[in-house]
Amino acid sequence: MEESLREKLDRVEERLSRALARCGRSRGEVTLLAVTKVFPYQAIEAAYALGLREFGENYVREFEAKHPHVKSLPGARFHLIGHLQSNKTRRAGELFDVIETVDSAKLARRLNEGPRRLDVMIEVKLSPEGSKSGAAPMELPALIEAVRGCSNLRLTGLMTMPPWSEDPEESRPYFRRLRELAASHGLTGLSMGMSHDFEAAIEEGSTCIRVGTALFGRRPKPEAA
Numbered sequence: 063m064e065e066s067l068r069e070k071l072d073r074v075e076e077r078l079s080r081a082l083a084r085c086g087r088s089r090g091e092v093t094l095l096a097v098t099k100v101f102p103y104q105a106i107e108a109a110y111a112l113g114l115r116e117f118g119e120n121y122v123r124e125f126e127a128k129h130p131h132v133k134s135l136p137g138a139r140f141h142l143i144g145h146l147q148s149n150k151t152r153r154a155g156e157l158f159d160v161i162e163t164v165d166s167a168k169l170a171r172r173l174n175e176g177p178r179r180l181d182v183m184i185e186v187k188l189s190p191e192g193s194k195s196g197a198a199p200m201e202l203p204a205l206i207e208a209v210r211g212c213s214n215l216r217l218t219g220l221m222t223m224p225p226w227s228e229d230p231e232e233s234r235p236y237f238r239r240l241r242e243l244a245a246s247h248g249l250t251g252l253s254m255g256m257s258h259d260f261e262a263a264i265e266e267g268s269t270c271i272r273v274g275t276a277l278f279g280r281r282p283k284p285e286a287a
């Protein structure tokens with residue numbers, strides 16, 4: 063029989079507790095972001111009913127369709143974790159509470175002109191094989207300065223997505239590098255770690271793990287571009 067969402071959540075929380083214990087950190091330091099991309103809005107409702115409050119979505123257009131169903135859930139916050147095209151910034155600023163994928167000053171300025179104050183993170187690209195988007199480490203100083211100059215944006219930290227590997231130890235050097243980059247710029251938020259490698263991310267200081275498959279199972283259809 064398929065494991066229920068509650069059982070999957072319990073297993074994620076157990077893995078998380080063990081990883082936190084290994085490095086002497088506490089549960090309150092880490093946000094468990096439930097990644098609901100490709101799943102229907104009912105997945106958000108079900109996770110909300112189990113106490114989850116932070117949700118990650120990849121596509122503006124997809125979340126636009128779910129938003130009317132979930133926007134009134136008290137305390138729920140929605141993070142954009144997929145690449146943001148500049149022609150969608152206005153809509154993204156209306157739909158999301160956190161944009162984790164700011165990777166250019168132009169994008170930041172457009173978000174800054176939007177209707178609401180937003181929490182943002184800068185996505186960093188740490189290897190040519192990883193996520194296609196993200197700012198290069200050498201672009202960070204100027205980009206951080208630009209984002210800090212946007213009065214409607216609050217820069218909370220950095221986000222990264224290492225190249226895919228089954229072995230979580232392959233992700234660790236990227237997690238460590240992100241932590242060092244954040245520290246060198248006085249940033250404390252680190253969005254890193256997914257279903258298969260979040261323990262390594264926790265050990266390297268992650269403050270936000272983005273978990274999809276381990277909570278909701280395999281995604282029903284291949285991710286659209």
Ligand SMILES: *Cc1c(COP(=O)(O)O)cnc(C)c1O
Pocket residue numbers: 097099120143144223256257258272273274275276
């Ligand atoms: C899909 C996705 C996740 C979740 O990945 P899982 O392996 O299903 O946990 C996390 N972060 C980003 C940026 C994603 O696109």
